[in-house]
Amino acid sequence: GESVGLHLPTLSVQEGDNSIINCAYSNSASDYFIWYKQESGKGPQFIIDIRSNMDKRQGQRVTVLLNKTVKHLSLQIAATQPGDSAVYFCAEALGNQFYFGTGTSLTVIP
């Protein structure tokens, strides 16, 4: 089966700093990637996505970078706020099915 790996299980950042969360994916045929945010007691919330024909996509305070050469995905959060504290998952899509990593827990220090 597919595996989506996260480089770090936990990440702590100071409020106002930028955060970078990394993700490695295993299948070069995967053509669609999503980042989700999951707060305690809630379901995963869609943050941003990117298709394999792009290498960068920006949203509000978030940027996703895709490096297909090394099969790496990253999520950058600008000016991290306490409300950004959550677990972040990356997902890759292959054959109409999604595969998720275990997540990175982001803690924002006020």
Next chain:
Amino acid sequence: KAGVTQTPRYLIKTRGQQVTLSCSPISGHRSVSWYQQTPGQGLQFLFEYFSETQRNKGNFPGRFSGRQFSNSRSEMNVSTLELGDSALYLCASMGASGDTSTDTQYFGPGTRLTVL
């Protein structure tokens, strides 16, 4: 547009019982996927339904089953519950085409199942 809804939000059962969870997708979405999430684990894929047909299936025992109705609402059933079935069960829906080349997947809030 309303998001994905799941009922009930919390459920407590005892070993050996069975349980049925319900999911209503975003209006117009025809794909519904179910996932199990436990502490320390990622999201484990259970199955996906599209237009009332199971299209993909994960590696779970036959005690886990599901179905989808003509209005795209889906139910998941777990029979003969075990302690290890305690988890957050998440439902996600994807658009009218059910194709990741054009659609994305949105999650519901989940049903927290506790098996005693």
